[in-house]
Amino acid sequence: MDLKREIFDLLLKPRSVVLIGASATPGKWGLFILHNLLKDGYDGKVYAVGRKGAEALGIKFFGGIEEIKDNIDLALIAVPPASVLSEVERCIEKGIKAIYVITGGFAETSDPEGIEVEKKLKQLSQEHHVAIAGPNGQGILNTHINLCAQMFFTMPPKGGISLITQSGNIGVVLSNFSLHSKIGMSKIISTGNAACLDIVDFLKYLSLDEETRVICVYVEGTKRGRELTSAIESTSRVKPVIIMKAGNTGAGKKAALSHSAALAGSGAIFEDACRSAGAIVVNSLTEMWDSACILSYQPPLRGRNIGILTLGGGLGVVTADIATEEDFEIKPLPEELKLHLDRILPPRWSRGNPIDLAASEGPTTIVEVLNAMARYGNFDAIVFVGFGENGLARHVIETGKFGKTSPFTEICEVMKGIEKNVENAVFNIIEEKKIPVIGIADAVLMAREIDKSIIMSSAEKGFFTFPTPERGIKALKVLYEYSQKLKG
Template structure:
């Protein structure tokens, strides 16, 4: 038997020695009860003894519920017992949970092997029994808004059954705010059409000074050939960039512009919006600063701006934003460089600088952008609104976002879920280290740091979190240009031996399966190259290939049903030597012209073969070489051909492996939702 002293204000019984276990008879229970009653304190409030069966088991979990200030009710699962807060192996998911959400939680634990597979004579935890507990907590979070947190700690695994042997429920101390009403359904494509596909643009606050926002925005729209009409408004009506301007918005012909790009002082922007509405404008991007970011007075101006935009039925982006890009109509409505090539990635960012960074990588790699927007202060439209729009946008195939603050967590959940059900979302999140641990009375509350909860929600929704700007762009570019793999079975195909070994190590670390080379593939390659080739995975031909071997082996690997993805290393090595020949004093004599032409042609063929095999068999083939960066000065034909084929050439095997892992994780998420 077991005896515990329970009280209204007793949170952690073990810390106060308020638990007695292994009591064999009534006398032991009586003595234990007397000892525990003697330990009562006045501040404990109402107390009582709990006498119960002693549940024995070698494995312990914690399950719980926490009401996150951003995401609302969230369910927790982790390694339980007295070491819960020391080990902190916990995962979160936002309620309401689906059965697949509940099943996925235990697999996300670092210690999942203790519970999902037989372990040292113990059977796996019954997944249905565990799911019932988690789904019950999820329902409690929805039905009882007065419950702040719940601990079921420990959940002792008896055989395969998780049994709750202790519980702590913390209630909200005061009235519970009423739940938000659901948003009215809206046609997001139609709502955002004037922002991303305007027929014409009014540039309010155009300047004749090249250092001013109004000049830069007008210049960039002209420079990249916006396909609609432009209506520059300058208070003096003077000529700018060789073109006439309007002295007032009221002079702009009605019905010909859908968007106003605002560069005027914040003191005039409310009447400006009203004037724009009179000529049929339905969206405003406000680059002007001095709003919520500037203090209390700015917050008042920002609220007034939103109220007027809402009254007018106008989409308001910003304020304090960098700009908006839409490559289909050649629209570069922003106050900084660069302008990217057209493509299939759309970007939304809470930092204008990060928009520029992502666009710079698009220019560098040639992997293009469909749309990009700086959220600014997100006064009316938030990052979640843009995610919802990108989900419905047929020109967007992958989404890249930079996020610092979630704001309305439930709104973010809705927007991100609408997107990830059909398209991949890569997020780079800033401000992680600055967000501290929340003080709380319960284990669950103390474990629920902002980033832990966000990470749990991201995994639940299939969001791919990137650690750096470089990874974020490369992963989005991978999603935009490669098919999703059917599984984790990976082959490393290399003509650079050491890189093949490193890639194999990276695959193992990333959780990819370096599949044993099927016997029929081995026999086929035996017939193509000398016996010195590796005869395993990684596939290293060891220099024995002829002019057609690499394309043949590439197609052979991709065609095999036991191979899900290929990482190809070594492209451009021979073309790099060809460049030394070409740039030396002996060229073109001594047969150098012929060998240079051959090596450059072959490396280009290998890039084309990788893309062809990938498209033919609908499997990802990721090409990697450091020459993608080091040989940019002259343009190595191998990496250059990868880029010209519309794909990214990764600067290392490790970066290719990490990008493939991102593909795999999203593909597995989609498979549980389809």
């Protein structure tokens, strides 16, 4: 629907929020949502409407929205289904221009009364030029103003990945990916049943949002297919749009209907249309996340010629296999690079691509090899299998039986220095040479526990480390395809 951008701003970047349906009773959603609103130090002001005079978390409840004298940007509604319409009307009455209805129990139950309420919400929204999101949605999250206006508790770190989702639950999954990996997100918008505002509206909004570098979309069904593809077309010229379509099978379709009231259309046709419009179409949430991470950070990938550096032989073989299967070229090393490496490596190195150091590295070896690869390799991208593994080894030593005795404390200090230098070398190649560098390491699984892990410190800057070769190489392919699209 057509609403001014300023009104969407009230929904997504509100300076004040009221929760209607607040509760002080343990176990009630009205308490959890209030908790979430307050727990992350939201930049704006929070009000609550509930049982008059009741209080929770230091906030006194008003008995009704009209009792609040201040201006309010966004109303979150979490009252029982039968009261939703009248609460929305009271909000409009008060002049509130952005409303998010969390309450469920409408079109998704196929109940005629519920469908009727959604129609009325749409009417109200159009008549009064009010943004109404939901019903039956998980809420809104904006990390840049510390706003967690939603049912679930997560607050991912700040970053550039935004998500529009027909499932609140999927928002939680991506939040958790973000929280775990430290790669930041920007906004998460759960559309719920999308009675008034849907994916198309939010996609248009995010296409112009400066805090959003990549847009992910989880969709079960839409009645505005044409508008969606045209929004994808214009958006994907500016920033990547990643689409995942679910509810494609019989069982999935039925589940989608009872979940988001979305009549899931044919998966293949829809996906083709999205792809033609320029979207990156993915088949799983993992692929969505990996694609978003690589696209939000790495420079464009100009060609298919990659150089692989591996700290372990087997993973080098596996990576070479997958990369070949995904149509990357793994050429023999240029003579100049080989000569250079012969000077800095002991005789047992592989002398091929992948460059396998065969456990022969000294304190400066990895940095020297990476720099030589960037300088003499003619590679379009460098794949580094083992980025951060050094830190995991150090962690096992440090926390083990001899970790606090000489020479192991000293060895660990040296290892920390190596890691830091490796991290700097990788960032230099990406930033100065504009060559994408992909880090792959199973150490990423335990990276949060490793003191001064470079996997974590580089994630804070936006560099995602892939846990497996297949995930890293698939993401690299996505980067290649999007880079080609931007060129063509």
